[in-house]
Amino acid sequence: MTPARNTSTEQLIRPDAWSNGRCALMPMTAESPLSDLLALMGFEPGRAVDNPPFSVPVWQVRAGAALLVEGARAHHVYVVRAGTFKCIKTAEDGYEQVLAFAVPGDVLAFEAMCRDSQHMGAVALEDAIVYALPVRDLDAWRQCSPMLDHALQFALSRQLTRAGEMTELMAAVSSDVRLARFIVWWSNRMAARGQSSRRLLLRMSRRDIASLLGVAHETVSRSFSNFADQGLLQVDNREIEIIDVVGLKACTRNTRGLGDDTPSRGATSGRSAGARPHASASKAAAVVSH
Amino acid sequence: MTPARNTSTEQLIRPDAWSNGRCALMPMTAESPLSDLLALMGFEPGRAVDNPPFSVPVWQVRAGAALLVEGARAHHVYVVRAGTFKCIKTAEDGYEQVLAFAVPGDVLAFEAMCRDSQHMGAVALEDAIVYALPVRDLDAWRQCSPMLDHALQFALSRQLTRAGEMTELMAAVSSDVRLARFIVWWSNRMAARGQSSRRLLLRMSRRDIASLLGVAHETVSRSFSNFADQGLLQVDNREIEIIDVVGLKACTRNTRGLGDDTPSRGATSGRSAGARPHASASKAAAVVSH
DNA sequence: CGATCGTTTGACGGTGCTCAATCACCGTGG
DNA sequence: CCACGGTGATTGAGCACCGTCAAACGATCG
Numbered sequence: 001m002t003p004a005r006n007t008s009t010e011q012l013i014r015p016d017a018w019s020n021g022r023c024a025l026m027p028m029t030a031e032s033p034l035s036d037l038l039a040l041m042g043f044e045p046g047r048a049v050d051n052p053p054f055s056v057p058v059w060q061v062r063a064g065a066a067l068l069v070e071g072a073r074a075h076h077v078y079v080v081r082a083g084t085f086k087c088i089k090t091a092e093d094g095y096e097q098v099l100a101f102a103v104p105g106d107v108l109a110f111e112a113m114c115r116d117s118q119h120m121g122a123v124a125l126e127d128a129i130v131y132a133l134p135v136r137d138l139d140a141w142r143q144c145s146p147m148l149d150h151a152l153q154f155a156l157s158r159q160l161t162r163a164g165e166m167t168e169l170m171a172a173v174s175s176d177v178r179l180a181r182f183i184v185w186w187s188n189r190m191a192a193r194g195q196s197s198r199r200l201l202l203r204m205s206r207r208d209i210a211s212l213l214g215v216a217h218e219t220v221s222r223s224f225s226n227f228a229d230q231g232l233l234q235v236d237n238r239e240i241e242i243i244d245v246v247g248l249k250a251c252t253r254n255t256r257g258l259g260d261d262t263p264s265r266g267a268t269s270g271r272s273a274g275a276r277p278h279a280s281a282s283k284a285a286a287v288v289s290h
Numbered sequence: 291m292t293p294a295r296n297t298s299t300e301q302l303i304r305p306d307a308w309s310n311g312r313c314a315l316m317p318m319t320a321e322s323p324l325s326d327l328l329a330l331m332g333f334e335p336g337r338a339v340d341n342p343p344f345s346v347p348v349w350q351v352r353a354g355a356a357l358l359v360e361g362a363r364a365h366h367v368y369v370v371r372a373g374t375f376k377c378i379k380t381a382e383d384g385y386e387q388v389l390a391f392a393v394p395g396d397v398l399a400f401e402a403m404c405r406d407s408q409h410m411g412a413v414a415l416e417d418a419i420v421y422a423l424p425v426r427d428l429d430a431w432r433q434c435s436p437m438l439d440h441a442l443q444f445a446l447s448r449q450l451t452r453a454g455e456m457t458e459l460m461a462a463v464s465s466d467v468r469l470a471r472f473i474v475w476w477s478n479r480m481a482a483r484g485q486s487s488r489r490l491l492l493r494m495s496r497r498d499i500a501s502l503l504g505v506a507h508e509t510v511s512r513s514f515s516n517f518a519d520q521g522l523l524q525v526d527n528r529e530i531e532i533i534d535v536v537g538l539k540a541c542t543r544n545t546r547g548l549g550d551d552t553p554s555r556g557a558t559s560g561r562s563a564g565a566r567p568h569a570s571a572s573k574a575a576a577v578v579s580h
Numbered sequence: 581c582g583a584t585c586g587t588t589t590g591a592c593g594g595t596g597c598t599c600a601a602t603c604a605c606c607g608t609g610g
Numbered sequence: 611c612c613a614c615g616g617t618g619a620t621t622g623a624g625c626a627c628c629g630t631c632a633a634a635c636g637a638t639c640g
Binding site for chain 1: 332377379381382383387388389390400401402403404405409410429433436439440443444445446447448449450451453454456457458460461462463501502503504505506543
C-alpha cells in the first residue's frame with residue numbers, strides 16, 4: 001500500500017500529484033455506495049435503498065493533503081467516510097486557527113453553499129476517504145432520492161448540534177474544564193461510531209487541540225499531565241485512555257479549575273464549585289398562532 | 291390554513307400566560323408570506339414565487355417567553371422573522387449557558403431533527419415573530435416548493451457558517467479580543483440585515499454576553515469600558531456606537547490583550563502582537579476520484 | 581545518526597476570576 | 611411625590627490561573 005508518495009509537494013491542490021488515476025484502495029464503488037453513505041449520515045433505512053440513477057463519487061485523500069482550500073471555489077459537498085480532518089482558517093498574519101475536527105459521518109464544505117467560495121480549509125490528519133457530492137447535481141439527486149435528501153437533512157441537523165456542543169465546550173472558563181469537556185466530547189463521538197469510548201487515539205497534535213480550545217499548547221499538555229496525575233487519564237503521547245469516567249465528567253462541570261486540593265486518589269471528589277443559577281427571565285411564556 | 295391551532299400545544303409552556311388568543315399583531319398571513327420567508331432566509335427568487343398549496347403559520351412570541359424548551363418534543367422548525375432570541379442550555383446545577391443569539395433569518399430547532407427532543411432552549415429577548423414549519427409537513431412542503439427547499443438549504447448553510455464564526459470568535463485567548471470580535475461580528479450581522487453597523491442596540495444583558503463568550507460578566511463590563519476609554523466605542527448601557535472601526539478590528543486580530551500601552555488616541559496603533567505561523571502540514575495534496 | 585518537529589516541564593509575570601461595594605434604572609406601593 | 615426592593619451595570623482589591631519564554635526530552639523520518 002501507499003505506492004510511492006512521490007515528490008513535489010505542490011502549493012495548492014494538484015490533482016495529478018498523486019500520479020495514477022486508479023483507485024486501488026477503492027473497492028466499494030462497484031457495490032452500491034448509497035446505503036453506506038446513508039448509514040454514515042446516521043439514517044437507517046427501514047427498507048432497501050432505492051437504486052438511484054446516479055452514483056456518488058468516492059475520493060481518497062492522503063494524510064496531510066488539503067481537501068478544502070480557503071478561498072477556492074467549492075464544487076462539491078463532502079461526507080467523510082473514513083479518516084479525520086481538521087478544519088482551519090488562516091488569518092492574514094499566518095496564524096492557523098482550528099475550527100473543528102471532522103470524522104466519518106461529518107459533512108464538509110456545506111458552508112460554501114451560501115456564498116461563492118470556501119471560507120475554511122480542511123486538511124486530512126490521516127489517510128481518508130470521502131464521498132463527493134457535486135453541488136450542481138445535488139438538488140437533482142436529492143429530488144430523485146428522498147432517502148438521500150432525508151439523510152442529508154439528518155446529517156446537517158447533527159452538524160448543527162455538534163456546533164452547539166462546540167460552543168458549550170469552549171464557553172468553559174477554565175482550561176482544565178475545556179480539555180476535560182473536549183475529551184468527553186470526543187469520547188462520546190467515538191462511542192457513537194462504534195469505537196471504544198475509553199481508549200482514544202487522537203489524530204491531532206496538542207497545538208491543534210490548543211488552537212481549537214483557545215488556549216496555549218503548553219497548557220493543554222499540562223492539563224493532560226494533571227489529569228494523569230489525578231488518575232483520571234492515562235496519557236501516552238496521542239494515545240490516551242480514560243481511567244475514571246465519572247471523575248473526568250465531574251471536571252467537566254466545574255466552573256473554575258479543580259481547586260488544586262490534589263484529592264488523594266479520591267476519584268469523584270470535586271464538588272461542583274459554584275455556578276450560581278441566576279434564575280433568569282421566564283415570566284410569561286406564550287405563543288399565539290394565526 | 292391552520293384552522294385554529296387551539297390551546298393545549300404544550301404542557302411545559304403556559305399558553306394561558308399571555309391570556310387572549312387573538313393575534314392583533316399578525317396581519318401578514320393574508321398576503322403570501324412565502325416570498326417574505328424566502329427573502330429572510332437569504333434566497334432572492336429571480337422570478338415570482340410559486341404559490342404553494344400550503345401556508346406557513348406565523349407565531350408571535352412575547353419578550354421573555356420561551357419558544358423552545360429544553361427536553362420538549364420538537365414539532366416545528368422556526369425561522370425568525372423579527373426580534374432576537376437567546377439560545378440556552380441549562381446545566382444540572384442550574385447554570386444557564388448561552389449558546390447563541392438568533393436574529394431574523396436564523397433557523398431555530400433544526401438541531402432537533404436528528405433526535406427526539408430539543409436539546410436547547412430559546413427565549414425571546416424582545417417581542418418577536420417567527421415562521422413555524424411543522425416537521426411532519428416539512429418534507430412534503432420542500433418537495434412541492436423547490437424554492438422553499440433551496441432557501442432552507444441556503445439558510446442552513448449560513449447557520450453552519452455562523453457556527454464556525456462563533457468558534458473562531460471564542461477561540462481568542464484574550465477577553466478583550468473576544469468581546470471585540472463579538473462586537474464586530476454582531477455589527478456585520480446587523481449590516482447584512484440592512485441595519486446600521488455603527489450604532490448597535492444590544493438586546494442581551496452583559497451576563498448573557500459573558501456566558502456566550504466564556505468570561506465573567508464583570509470582565510465584559512470592564513472590556514467595554516476599556517474600549518470606550520480608548521475611543522473605539524461609545525457605550526451607554528446596551529446602546530453602543532462604534533467610533534473607530536479600524537481600531538476595533540485591529541483589536542480583533544491580537545492574540546493577547548492590547549498591551550496596555552494606552553495609545554494616546556492613536557487609532558489603529560496596535561501592531562498585531564505575534565501569532566506565530568507555525569507552517570503546518572501541506573506536504574502532499576491529492577485527490578483521486580473514481 | 582542527525583535534523584526536525586512534537587511534547588513536556590519549569591519559572592515568571594500579567595490577565596482575569598472571585599468577592600464585594602456602589603450606582604443607575606424600574607415598577608410597585610405608600 | 612418619594613421610599614423601597616430588585617435587577618443590571620460598573621468599579622475596586624486580591625490572588626490564582628495561565629500565557630509567554632525557555633530548555634530538555636522524545637518521536638519520526640530521511
